[in-house]
Amino acid sequence: MRDTALASHAFLxxxxxxxxxxxxxxxxxxxxxxxxxxxxxxxxxxDTCHLIVDGRVAIEIRSPGSAPRVFQTLQGGDVLxxxxxxxxxxxxxxxxxxxxxxxxxxxxxxLRKAMEDDCEFGLRFGIRMTQAVxxxxxxxxxxxxxxxxx
Amino acid sequence: MSxxxxxxxxLPALNSLVDLLRSHDYAVVGPxxxxxxxxxxxxxxxxxxxxxxxxVSGPGQYRTQEKVGALFGGPVGPVSPKRWMxxxxxxxxxxxxxxxxxxxxxxxxxSPLAYLGIRPCDVxxxxxxxxxxxxxxxxxxxxxxxxxxGETCFCSSMxxxxxxxxxxxxxxxxxxxxxxxxxxxxxxxxVLLAKVDGVASSADEIESGRARVRAAAESMGRSLDPxxxxxxxxxxxxxxxxxxxxxxxxxxxxxxxxxPTCFCTSISDxxxxxGETERTIRWDSCFTPGFSEVHGGAxxxxxxxxxxxxxxxxxxxxxxxxxxxxxVGCGRCITWCPVGIDITEEANRIIKEVSHA
Amino acid sequence: xxxxAEKLLTTWSxxxxxxRETADTVTLTVESDQPFQPGQFDMLTAFGIGESPVSHSxxxxxxxxxxxxxxxxxxxxxxxxxxxxxxxxxxRGPYGRGWPMxxxxxxNIVVIAGGIGLAPLRPVMLALxxxxxSYGRAVLLAGARTPSDIPFxxxxxxxxxxxxxxxxxxxxxxxxxxxxPVGVVTRSLRPAQVDPGxxxxxxxxxxxxxFAAADLLALGLSPDRIFVSLExxxxxxxxxxxxxxxxxxxxxxxxxxxxxxxxxxLVRVPEL
Numbered sequence: 001m002r003d004t005a006l007a008s009h010a011f012l013x014x015x016x017x018x019x020x021x022x023x024x025x026x027x028x029x030x031x032x033x034x035x036x037x038x039x040x041x042x043x044x045x046x047d048t049c050h051l052i053v054d055g056r057v058a059i060e061i062r063s064p065g066s067a068p069r070v071f072q073t074l075q076g077g078d079v080l081x082x083x084x085x086x087x088x089x090x091x092x093x094x095x096x097x098x099x100x101x102x103x104x105x106x107x108x109x110x111l112r113k114a115m116e117d118d119c120e121f122g123l124r125f126g127i128r129m130t131q132a133v134x135x136x137x138x139x140x141x142x143x144x145x146x147x148x149x150x
Numbered sequence: 151m152s153x154x155x156x157x158x159x160x161l162p163a164l165n166s167l168v169d170l171l172r173s174h175d176y177a178v179v180g181p182x183x184x185x186x187x188x189x190x191x192x193x194x195x196x197x198x199x200x201x202x203x204x205x206v207s208g209p210g211q212y213r214t215q216e217k218v219g220a221l222f223g224g225p226v227g228p229v230s231p232k233r234w235m236x237x238x239x240x241x242x243x244x245x246x247x248x249x250x251x252x253x254x255x256x257x258x259x260x261s262p263l264a265y266l267g268i269r270p271c272d273v274x275x276x277x278x279x280x281x282x283x284x285x286x287x288x289x290x291x292x293x294x295x296x297x298x299x300g301e302t303c304f305c306s307s308m309x310x311x312x313x314x315x316x317x318x319x320x321x322x323x324x325x326x327x328x329x330x331x332x333x334x335x336x337x338x339x340x341v342l343l344a345k346v347d348g349v350a351s352s353a354d355e356i357e358s359g360r361a362r363v364r365a366a367a368e369s370m371g372r373s374l375d376p377x378x379x380x381x382x383x384x385x386x387x388x389x390x391x392x393x394x395x396x397x398x399x400x401x402x403x404x405x406x407x408x409x410p411t412c413f414c415t416s417i418s419d420x421x422x423x424x425g426e427t428e429r430t431i432r433w434d435s436c437f438t439p440g441f442s443e444v445h446g447g448a449x450x451x452x453x454x455x456x457x458x459x460x461x462x463x464x465x466x467x468x469x470x471x472x473x474x475x476x477x478v479g480c481g482r483c484i485t486w487c488p489v490g491i492d493i494t495e496e497a498n499r500i501i502k503e504v505s506h507a
Numbered sequence: 508x509x510x511x512a513e514k515l516l517t518t519w520s521x522x523x524x525x526x527r528e529t530a531d532t533v534t535l536t537v538e539s540d541q542p543f544q545p546g547q548f549d550m551l552t553a554f555g556i557g558e559s560p561v562s563h564s565x566x567x568x569x570x571x572x573x574x575x576x577x578x579x580x581x582x583x584x585x586x587x588x589x590x591x592x593x594x595x596x597x598x599r600g601p602y603g604r605g606w607p608m609x610x611x612x613x614x615n616i617v618v619i620a621g622g623i624g625l626a627p628l629r630p631v632m633l634a635l636x637x638x639x640x641s642y643g644r645a646v647l648l649a650g651a652r653t654p655s656d657i658p659f660x661x662x663x664x665x666x667x668x669x670x671x672x673x674x675x676x677x678x679x680x681x682x683x684x685x686x687x688p689v690g691v692v693t694r695s696l697r698p699a700q701v702d703p704g705x706x707x708x709x710x711x712x713x714x715x716x717x718f719a720a721a722d723l724l725a726l727g728l729s730p731d732r733i734f735v736s737l738e739x740x741x742x743x744x745x746x747x748x749x750x751x752x753x754x755x756x757x758x759x760x761x762x763x764x765x766x767x768x769x770x771x772x773l774v775r776v777p778e779l
Binding site for chain 3 (some may be wrong): 425
């Protein structure tokens, strides 16, 4: 493993050396978005998976006649994008950099092939992605419950 | 049992006690017949309607019937001393705004009462209830020991009767033929008794009285181990017993009204058109849906949760809170429950569940 | 009147100032000399309407006045939030067990507040702010429904600017202008890099405090160093009326602040 910054990303905590090397081989590069820049657009090809290093990302949805509605924000340590795992492999929502944001960008096509070629890696990475989705779902449920509004 | 001298008296002696107490400005509370039920109320003399009458109680049942020679026949009625210690409705204070300042009026202070024929379970209840709403420290207690046990009684189990224990000024024990043994347990009681006409009791009469009380102790309709209940109820919030009670319980609040130790009250302020406000204290019940309201909803919404709270409070939480059981075994909750739910039966089911776990 | 009913006598005082915090929340400044501990509450009376328990929300060391932050949720609180300077208000208290201020000295602190739950924690934050040398680092996580529901916005800004305090404000639902975090309030635990040896203080809806406690325990905090302010129906504030019981606990005088070692069992059982 050459990139220690990647290895120490919170999303990859506990991954064994061999699997970290597979991930490193999938890295397309480091991305930087300026404040206000759109990172993902709904309907676009979901061919990347971003491990956010620093900054803040607004997951939002646009509808005619109103400003975009942000329903969740992500921060350093979070993974952005999971639609690459499933057909039709298109982004579901928009993602916008609220502050200058940096991330490791993984090539999702390489990543998917690696998961299929190496079943154990595929399982571990799949479970880790599921955990992120579950945490996101838990948060979304708590937000929807409107607990502060008695 | 006290070794103070015992007198054997008849009904007129009770009335002379009442007169004596009233002459010392004590209001006297005692049993009286109302609509076929023996209740407690202020008395000017012993109610003749109670002569030769006993109450009979069972789960969800109460009646009175003839019993020759009885004066304090049968188990307690629905009213208990808490009616005077924390009345069903009372005003804590009233106030009005005059010239920009609040003028407060406190109601008159409570006077001491004399309880004639208070039962041992109610003496215990008075002490327990008094941990939250104290009665007057000078209340006089003329205790009538129980010589018959009711079907729903379990004071023996709870250690509160049927014989009189601490706190009595005078103890009455019926002999079953219209006569009573009377003995004093306090200096104040001795002073009162000194003015009562009676004959020194014979040894046989004293033994007869003791035997009658013993027989009552041995013929209790219900039993419950208070320590086992204390450990079991608090430990079993998930027991199926609670849901099974909820299938029958109407949440009617009768049990909390007749229970001599239930102390829950609601406090509310009202104002009249003239701008005077009163803070009113009223009996409340944990069985009402609004009792546990938080954030716009009841926290104990289900009847199962409410019954669990009441029974667990009575038999477990009271120990943690006040160092004593909250239940005195008077059986009123069983008698006045319209569907006859029995706290001893439910507690015993949970105790059994714990022992099988 | 019995000695017990005497406990329900209230002292009559005046409102000195009012400050609107959000659409339904007002802070009243009331004349009073009664000392209090952060986390305690008073029973406030709106003359002729009734009483409501309201936590102290002001600095514990300011003489002569108290602050109470009240949310309009019923007849009594509606009347209290409508009071104007000079208005008559009944005050009795302080009651209850407050935050463990002595334990906080020399320690790192995490404060998690949900909605109006920030009000009972504000006295703690004001004490930390005015005496930073006595305490370690303080992390404040405040959650609110929407940006317009954030209470004490100017205090939050000032606390975050203080070197001894890191404040993170998260909303459930953003508005068009909000640039801050959107999500659950505990999302900020990770970037805040909370010390597992911290003492944590929590106040807010029970759903929030349950999940927050789980997150704190997962980070390595000890359950006897996590404190929560419980809320139940308190009608008398002095252990008479029976309404606030949670298991054997009278929330009014054995709480409202309890350690998580006590609270965990009580909130675990539904409808206890």
